[in-house]
Amino acid sequence: MSLVEIARYADVYEADLAAAFLASYDIEVSVTERFQTTVDPLMQRALGIRLMGYAEDVDQARELLERARQGEFMETDGDDVPTEPRARWAGRGIALFAVMASGYPATSLPRRLKPIQIAGMLLIVAMVILSWVLWLWAM
Numbered sequence: 019m020s021l022v023e024i025a026r027y028a029d030v031y032e033a034d035l036a037a038a039f040l041a042s043y044d045i046e047v048s049v050t051e052r053f054q055t056t057v058d059p060l061m062q063r064a065l066g067i068r069l070m071g072y073a074e075d076v077d078q079a080r081e082l083l084e085r086a087r088q089g090e091f092m093e094t095d096g097d098d099v100p101t102e103p104r105a106r107w108a109g110r111g112i113a114l115f116a117v118m119a120s121g122y123p124a125t126s127l128p129r130r131l132k133p134i135q136i137a138g139m140l141l142i143v144a145m146v147i148l149s150w151v152l153w154l155w156a157m
Contacts, residue, residue, distance in 0.1 A: 020073055021072065022070065030055055033049045
């Protein structure tokens with residue numbers, strides 16, 4: 019049986035997802051150029067990643083991939099990523115804590131902070147606290 023190109027992808031991860039999707043419908047495919055492109059990632063753009071399958075499965079595989087591109091298999095129950103403001107503020111607070119705990123960015127220890135750097139850090143802290151207070155007040 020001969021192998022035929024089913025689709026061509028820009029990166030190996032997208033091709034792997036398509037291969038797993040087709041495997042769930044019992045269509046056997048292989049992802050080619052995987053090893054050449056993982057050794058040199060710039061080759062992904064030059065070669066493209068091909069999804070190869072048997073000639074008798076090509077039409078069904080292309081139809082399934084087109085239906086997937088159109089969103090037919092998407093679930094309607096939404097995304098599980100939290101979108102409430104508290105989740106966003108928690109991430110910003112953690113980032114601010116990391117910056118403050120590690121010292122002012124672009125300085126090296128044991129160098130002392132200059133007054134302008136201290137003023138900048140205090141200004142950042144004041145702006146964050148003010149935004150948290152305004153956010154809490156708005157709720």
